[in-house]
Amino acid sequence: MKKNKILIVDDIEVNRMILAELFKDDYDVIEAENGLVAFDIISKDYEDIALLIVDIVMPVMNGFELLDILSKNVLYSNIVKIVISGADDEENKRKAIKYGASDLIVKPFEPYEIRNRIKNLMTNLETEKLREENNKLREYFKIRSKFENFIDKIPAGVALCEIGKDIKDGLRVIYANDYLYNEFGFFKDNNDTYVKQNNTSIVKGDLDNIIKCSIFDKESSETVVDKFRIINQDGTYSWTMVSGKKIEQTDNSAIYFAVFMDITKNIVYENELIHRLEYDELTDIYNKELFYKKTQEMLINNLNINYVVVCLDVEKFKLINDLYGLEEGDKILKTIAKCIKLNMNSEKSVFGRLYADHFALCFEKFDGYLDKLVYLTKNCFANYPIDLNVIVKLGFYEVENHTITVNKMCDRANLAIDSIKGNYKKIYAFYQENLRNELIEEQEIVNEMYKALKNEQFNVYYQPKCNLITGEVIGAEALVRWNHPKKGILTPNKFIKIFEKSGFITNMDEFVWESVCRQLRKWLDSGYKIVPISVNISRIDIYNKNLCNTVASVLRKYSIPADLLHIEITETAYTENPKQLIEIIRKLKKIGIIIEMDDFGDGYSSLNMLSEVPVDILKLDLKFLNPTNKKDSNKNIIKSIIYMANELNLEVIAEGIEHSDQIKYLLNLGCNIGQGYFFSKPVEPYEFEKLL
Structure with missing residues (x-):
C-alpha cells in the first residue's frame, strides 16, 4: 500500500533525523533544511504530501514565511501543517493559526509524545473530513430533488450558475433567489420583473478570478470557495463570499450550485487583526517583525541604491516613566512616531518601533540626511505641552552589504548609540568596526563586576x-581602582561609564x-x-x-x-x-x-x-x-x-x-x-x- 508523504523542515539536521525516525513507519519521509527548499518540494509533489512539520526559525526562508506562501494557494490547502517553536507565546500561536497551522508544538519535546499527538490529530482530521463529505453528499441529493423550492427559502444569496469550459465563455446565472437579486440592487416591480435600482456592481477583475478558479474540469468535484468585492452606490466596497459545488456537467459546461454571503464584517475584522499583528499597537507604525521584513525586501529589491539604517533611543526613558508616569512616557513615544511619519518619505523609507523607546528607520541615502535627522529629533518636542527635556539619541549604520540581516544592521546602529549614552554633548554617532571590540570589552566588565566586588578586587585610593x-x-x-587579576590595576575611566x-x-x-x-x-x-x-x-x-x-x-x-x-x-x-x-x-x-x-x-x-x-x-x-x-x-x-x-x-x-x-x-x-x-x-x- 502506498504511504502518504511527510515533509520535515528544520535547519538543524539532528532535529530532522529524530522526527524522521519517529514517522518512517507511517509515512515516506522527505526532509528540507529551510523554507525555500521545502516550497520547491511542495510545488512539485503537493498532491502526495499529507503532513508538513516546519520549524519557525530558519535561514533563507523561515517557517512563517513558508506558511504564508502556502496559505495563498488553494492547491496546498489539503496539507496538514504543524509548527514547531522554541517559544511558547501567544504571538506565535496567533501567527500559526493565521497561516493555517493545525497545531503548535513547543521545543524541547518528548519524541514519542509528539508522535502520538500528531497521530491523534491526523485521525481526527480524517474523521472530520469523512463526516463533512457525507454531509455534503446528503445535501447534494436534497438539492437535486428540491432545489427549485428550496433555494427561495434560504436566508442567503443562492444561485444556479453555468460556467463554460473556457474562460472566454464566462459565467451565466440560470436561476437566483430574491435575496441574491436584492443584494446586487435588483428589486421586483409591479409586473414581478427584476429592475436595477442602484449602481452596485461586482469588481470585474474579482469576477474574472472566480471564473478562472472554477474553469470546467471533468475530473474535479471540489467545492469552489472564493470572494469578490461589490462597489456600493456611495463608492465604498462590500465583500461577498461565494461557495460553489458542481452538480451537473456536460462536455462544454458545468452547473454549479452557489451560495453567496456578505462577509464585509469578517473582512474588516480580519484586516484589523492583521493590522494588530503587523503594526505597533501604541504608535501605529510597523512593529519589529514587519520593519525587519519590509526593510529586507526593500534592500534586496534595490541592490544598486545606497541605504542608511538609523536607530533612535530616548535617553534615560525609564527615569522619565518613573518621574512622570507611564502615560506620559507613552505620549512621548507617540510624539516620536508621529514626527517620523510626517517627515519620512514612505515610498523610499521604512520605519517602525522595535521595542520600548527604541525606533528604527531605513531610507535611501540623500544629501544632508544627517542634518535633517538631527534637526528632526531636536525639534520633535518643540510644541510638546509639558516642559520636558527629552533627548533622542541617534545611531547611524550606512549599509554596505545588502544581504546582512536587518537585525544585525540595527544592532550596529544601536552600538553607535551605546557609545554616546550618558554624553550630553553628543546626540548622534556612526557605527565603526572598533565599536564591536569595545562592546566585547564592555560585556566582559559587566560579566565580572559583581564577582569582582564580592572578591574584594576594588580598592579605594586617596588623592590629597x-x-x-x-x-x-x-x-x-x-577614588576607586579595580585590581583586576588579569588586566592589572584599572582606573575609573575604564569602567565607571x-x-x-x-x-x-x-x-x-x-x-x-x-x-x-x-x-x-x-x-x-x-x-x-x-x-x-x-x-x-x-x-x-x-x-x-x-x-x-x-x-x-x-x-x-x-x-x-x-x-x-x-x-x-x-x-x-x-x-x-x-x-x-x-x-x-x-x-x-x-x-x-x-x-x-x-x-x-x-x-x-x-x-x-x-x-x-x-x-x-x-x-x-x-x-x-x-x-x-x-x-x-x-x-x-x-x-x-x-x-x-x-x-x-x-x-x-x-x-x-x-x-x-x-x-x-x-x-x-x-x-x-x-x-x-x-x-x-x-x-x-x-x-x-x-x-x-
Missing part, C-alpha cells in the same frame, strides 16, 4: 587636597562610602590627624529616594562626624534634573554633609545654577590652564569663576594641578587649595597615612 601656600594636606578625594549604564554604579558608590567611613574610623582610633574625605555620588544616585538614609546609616555605623565626609556632585547632574538634585542636597546638608561641585567649568556652568544649588565648595577644572592652551580668554574664565565664587562665599579647590606656574597663577587670583599630580597621584591608604 593641599594648601597651595604651605603644601599641607587639608583633605582628600576617594559602564557601571553607570548598567546601574552597578550604585553598588560601587555604596562600597566606596562604606570603605571611606571604615578607614576614617581606623585613623581616628589610631590617633591620626584626620582630614575630610570627599566621595562621589553618580547621577544615577540622585534618583535614589533612600540616598540620604543610606549615607546617614553608614556614618552612624562607624560613628563618623558628618563634616568629615564631603560629597561631590557634577554639573551634569544639575542640568539633567535640577529639582531632584536640589532636594537631595538640602537633605544631605541637614545631616551635616559638606557638598562639593566637581568639574566646575567643564559643563553648562551658570550663575543661575550656583544661586539655586546650595553647594559649599567649587572644584575648578584646570583644563583651561593647560600649557598648550595659550588663549587669554581661558585665563579670564578661570579668573571670573574664582571671583564669582568668592562673592558667593564659596571655597574653591583647583583640580588637575600639574605645574608650578599654575599654582602661582591661582594664588594671585585668591585660590589657596588645589589637587593634582603636582602634589600626589591617588595613593593607597597606608601611603596616605604617611602624608597625614
